[in-house]
Amino acid sequence: SAVISQKPSRDICQRGTSLTIQCQVDSQVTMMFWYRQQPGQSLTLIATANQGSEATYESGFVIDKFPISRPNLTFSTLTVSNMSPEDSSIYLCSVRDGLSYEQYFGPGTRLTVT
Amino acid sequence: GQQLNQSPQSMFIQEGEDVSMNCTSSSIFNTWLWYKQDPGEGPVLLIALYKAGELTSNGRLTAQFGITRKDSFLNISASIPSDVGIYFCAGQFDAGGTSYGKLTFGQGTILTVHP
Numbered sequence: 001s002a003v004i005s006q007k008p009s010r011d012i013c014q015r016g017t018s019l020t021i022q023c024q025v026d027s028q029v030t031m032m033f034w035y036r037q038q039p040g041q042s043l044t045l046i047a048t049a050n051q052g053s054e055a056t057y058e059s060g061f062v063i064d065k066f067p068i069s070r071p072n073l074t075f076s077t078l079t080v081s082n083m084s085p086e087d088s089s090i091y092l093c094s095v096r097d098g099l100s101y102e103q104y105f106g107p108g109t110r111l112t113v114t
Numbered sequence: 115g116q117q118l119n120q121s122p123q124s125m126f127i128q129e130g131e132d133v134s135m136n137c138t139s140s141s142i143f144n145t146w147l148w149y150k151q152d153p154g155e156g157p158v159l160l161i162a163l164y165k166a167g168e169l170t171s172n173g174r175l176t177a178q179f180g181i182t183r184k185d186s187f188l189n190i191s192a193s194i195p196s197d198v199g200i201y202f203c204a205g206q207f208d209a210g211g212t213s214y215g216k217l218t219f220g221q222g223t224i225l226t227v228h229p
Contacts, residue, residue, distance in 0.1 A: 042219045105156035
């Protein structure tokens with residue numbers, strides 16, 4: 001399985017600011033995804049990070065709020081823009097194995113907005 | 115959109131007991147995945163299921179893909195304290211296009227094991 005790292009692991013931010021979360025994979029992967037896990041809740045897909053093209057966002061998530069970059073097959077960033085306390089969540093990067101269709105998750109970034 | 119109902123929401127069991135949890139969907143999936151999440155960590159993949167009726171084991175864990183493709187269950191036998199955590203089911207339906215690779219998650223089952 002792929003080894004996925006995320007930076008930062010956690011952060012406390014002021015409302016109105018932005019935070020960029022990095023996701024690094026130890027092998028080239030076609031499909032990378034960003035999920036949000038609100039406190040005590042399940043995981044919700046934010047978007048699919050497409051290499052070389054704009055990300056595909058799920059209903060309820062927009063590019064202005066969650067811009068995503070995917071410059072190559074091993075790296076992606078998610079920015080949480082103009083943060084409010086409602087954005088306090090764990091943000092998780094995941095990748096899909098092209099052969100087995102299994103999906104693996106990074107350790108997550110725990111964000112608290114004050 | 116697709117919704118997954120996972121039950122039970124929580125379980126309190128004694129060490130050594132067997133555990134069973136399940137997920138049902140309003141629509142079909144062609145892949146079911148089961149994850150475990152420990153506090154402060156990302157979900158870890160336990161078992162992946164690809165065919166209706168498939169029964170797959172991973173150590174003390176056994177999972178099945180329902181015949182209707184709308185449900186799955188996970189069993190843990192002879193539970194131990196390190197089984198504590200939150201277990202999530204996730205369904206995937208690859209219809210191509212924008213749905214490709216998208217996982218829909220259940221609400222999770224919180225498992226507590228008393229020594």
